[in-house]
Amino acid sequence: MMPKTLFAFATLPLLGAVAQNSTETFQENVGGYEFIKTGPKKLAPKADYEWAAAQTALKLLKDGLKAQGKDAILKVLSPAIAEADTFWKDIVATSTGKLEQKEGWVSADGEGIAFLPNVTAERFVKWYLSPLADVANNAANPEHYYKATTTSGTAAVSEIIEGWGGITTHFQVPNFALPPNRERYPFLHEHADFPLQAAGDKVLMDGTVFGVLHISARNVKGADYGQPIDGVHVAASVWYGDAAKDDHLEDERTHMTTEIINLTLQAQKDIEGGKLPV
Structure with missing residues (x-):
């Protein structure tokens, strides 16, 4: 039989816990x-x-x-990356779309308007082309794993490990430049009212061009949206050959809208905290 004193002591934590639930x-x-x-x-x-x-x-x-380091990430994700290489090469091989050709391309599009006190379109682009964007990359979407970028003026070269709906891809964007090269990418959206636009190839590590990235930004008046401060409108598109299925494009649409929110929030924090001179 449990001693009375021990029994009383044993019940106290239980009663305390129940009282807090x-x-x-x-x-x-x-x-x-x-x-x-x-x-x-x-x-x-x-x-x-x-x-x-x-x-x-x-x-x-x-x-x-x-x-x-990157080698550890590649070691863990290499089976998924190998599957992604096969996935993208099949889309390239079975699509009619070619660079410098308007037809044969499909896009996944995601847009967001952010009302943040320190972020304008110009400041967001400056932040996006700075090392701060690479630091923030992993938190921009759960399927982000690695990003390293070097910049020269308004052009950037990035190496990225990133997934969309489980298609975990190791790729480069070797020529992301502002403004877009519309002779190379005649299929891009015009976005005539977006003064800041950049685009570049999405390239597998063996050199296969499997898509195109296009990002645009503009300032908007808060009053037009019932907001007390002005905002920044970011539009992102990824383009693939017409063999890409819409269920995958939908994964990318949700991915990009999540990115836009998280990246503009981080840009606000970095500007407010003085990490990005403006």
């Missing part, structure tokens, strides 16, 4: 089935809890890999 309930449908949960003081859908935990796990894993 919420007695409210939360009902949600998960996978087509109903669940009722209680306990947390802040009751929310399961996905909210998982997202917070996933952000912590991803940061720890990505920071750990980054600290070991």
